[in-house]
Amino acid sequence: MFAALHDALNPALFWEYRVTLLTGLKQNVYIFIESAILAVLIAFVVGTARLSQRPAVRWAATAYTEFFRNTPEYVLLVWIYFVLPLIIGKMLGTHFKLSPHAAAVIGLGIACSGFMSETVRAGLRSISSGQTEAALSLGMSRFTMLRRIMLPQAVRRMLPEAINSLVSLFKSTTIVSLITVQDIMYQVSMVSVAEMRPVPLYTGAALLYCAVIILATQVLQQLTEKWRGRGWA
Amino acid sequence: MIENFNRFVLANIDALLSGLWVTTYVCFWAFLLALLLGMVACFIRLRGGYLKIVAVGYIEFCRATPILVQLLWVNYVWPEVFGFPQTVVGAGIIALALQSSGYLAETFRSGFEGLPKGQREAALAVGMSRWRIMSRIEAPQVALVVAPVVINQLAVVVKSSTLVSVIAISDLMYQGLKIVNQWYEPIEVLSTIALVYFLLIFTISRAANYAYVHFQTKFGIANHR
Numbered sequence: 001m002f003a004a005l006h007d008a009l010n011p012a013l014f015w016e017y018r019v020t021l022l023t024g025l026k027q028n029v030y031i032f033i034e035s036a037i038l039a040v041l042i043a044f045v046v047g048t049a050r051l052s053q054r055p056a057v058r059w060a061a062t063a064y065t066e067f068f069r070n071t072p073e074y075v076l077l078v079w080i081y082f083v084l085p086l087i088i089g090k091m092l093g094t095h096f097k098l099s100p101h102a103a104a105v106i107g108l109g110i111a112c113s114g115f116m117s118e119t120v121r122a123g124l125r126s127i128s129s130g131q132t133e134a135a136l137s138l139g140m141s142r143f144t145m146l147r148r149i150m151l152p153q154a155v156r157r158m159l160p161e162a163i164n165s166l167v168s169l170f171k172s173t174t175i176v177s178l179i180t181v182q183d184i185m186y187q188v189s190m191v192s193v194a195e196m197r198p199v200p201l202y203t204g205a206a207l208l209y210c211a212v213i214i215l216a217t218q219v220l221q222q223l224t225e226k227w228r229g230r231g232w233a
Numbered sequence: 234m235i236e237n238f239n240r241f242v243l244a245n246i247d248a249l250l251s252g253l254w255v256t257t258y259v260c261f262w263a264f265l266l267a268l269l270l271g272m273v274a275c276f277i278r279l280r281g282g283y284l285k286i287v288a289v290g291y292i293e294f295c296r297a298t299p300i301l302v303q304l305l306w307v308n309y310v311w312p313e314v315f316g317f318p319q320t321v322v323g324a325g326i327i328a329l330a331l332q333s334s335g336y337l338a339e340t341f342r343s344g345f346e347g348l349p350k351g352q353r354e355a356a357l358a359v360g361m362s363r364w365r366i367m368s369r370i371e372a373p374q375v376a377l378v379v380a381p382v383v384i385n386q387l388a389v390v391v392k393s394s395t396l397v398s399v400i401a402i403s404d405l406m407y408q409g410l411k412i413v414n415q416w417y418e419p420i421e422v423l424s425t426i427a428l429v430y431f432l433l434i435f436t437i438s439r440a441a442n443y444a445y446v447h448f449q450t451k452f453g454i455a456n457h458r
Contacts, residue, residue, distance in 0.1 A: 072392040174299040192309070202309050206302050214297050
């Protein structure tokens with residue numbers, strides 16, 4: 001067992017394949033950034049739509065949030081990769097194909113936007129109604145009120161929760177390897193098949209993720225601390 | 234579309250249902266194990282003395298590693314290093330349990346730390362033993378406070394359980410993908426599976442919501458999560 005343990009923690013294999021693994025990690029980071037942007041954009045639209053005055057808009061936004069919050073990311077990803085191109089192709093009457101990368105970004109972005117829109121809604125709801133009433137009575141349009149009064153305060157309150165969502169989005173980027181995006185887990189399994197030694201690589205990947213995520217969470221919390229404190233709230 | 238639905242979904246309903254059963258089985262045991270591990274980790278973290286650091290390390294590791302990485306890690310590495318689990322189902326259950334136990338430990342901890350300190354002091358002052366304080370005063374309140382979050386964690390377990398198909402556990406997702414690979418007709422099968430998972434997880438998170446509202450109004454529990 002000690003020999004196996006020593007083998008498990010031996011970083012040599014990790015170091016040997018550092019270039020391959022780093023290219024994989026780069027894929028993860030690209031997908032993370034792209035889907036995070038997509039998620040934030042959708043989340044703001046859907047989150048504000050949930051507080052709309054029109055019941056139909058509200059309902060549609062609620063249905064969107066509930067559906068994507070409660071569907072597993074893997075199922076969503078596979079569905080978008082295999083099914084969505086077929087449906088679009090049938091509608092357009094042509095052949096249509098999504099690259100694995102695009103499918104991954106869309107899938108993860110939409111899945112994350114479900115959680116984030118909930119955060120946006122909670123943030124907007126937390127602004128006291130006195131402020132909105134005051135803004136409306138001054139003759140601001142609802143959009144100006146949203147832009148000038150509600151969002152600047154709400155965004156600061158959303159940050160801790162949004163950072164949590166982003167961290168779990170980064171964790172979810174590991175599953176894109178399953179639709180053949182050549183990310184770090186894809187490279188890890190390729191290398192361990194080639195080397196016939198799964199132990200050090202998987203252990204290394206687990207520890208690496210653990211370190212990166214704990215570090216990133218701390219850094220992000222620290223960085224935004226100041227900005228959050230500077231609110232008008 | 235209807236015709237395809239009949240051909241691919243209804244014709245393979247037995248395989249899909251057996252997949253659903255495997256999903257339920259894996260989730261049930263994983264959740265039970267996660268509750269147990271979570272409680273143990275929480276107690277060690279709160280009352281463990283020097284062992285506290287071990288519990289903190291365990292909790293942080295479980296929370297900060299993606300489920301897919303843990304799944305592959307437990308499946309490929311554990312048998313060589315620790316000699317178990319011997320089956321893929323075992324590996325799936327352990328990996329899912331590890332992931333959730335970290336979150337649950339933190340949930341339990343927040344529950345215990347949310348209790349007013351005066352209660353414990355009062356109980357000690359009237360001469361209750363520590364075990365009595367735990368079973369009569371603290372545990373019942375904590376259980377009610379954390380119940381919604383714990384139920385939500387079950388939803389997370391079900392969600393993550395879709396990934397166990399990767400290590401060849403024949404769960405619902407695995408059966409679905411098998412049919413897709415056989416016929417190259419993904420639309421109906423995958424949509425059905427997505428809907429089934431959605432309904433499953435939606436029901437669980439509705440239950441969590443119900444517990445949250447119900448317990449709060451019925452037992453007057455303070456609103457902290």
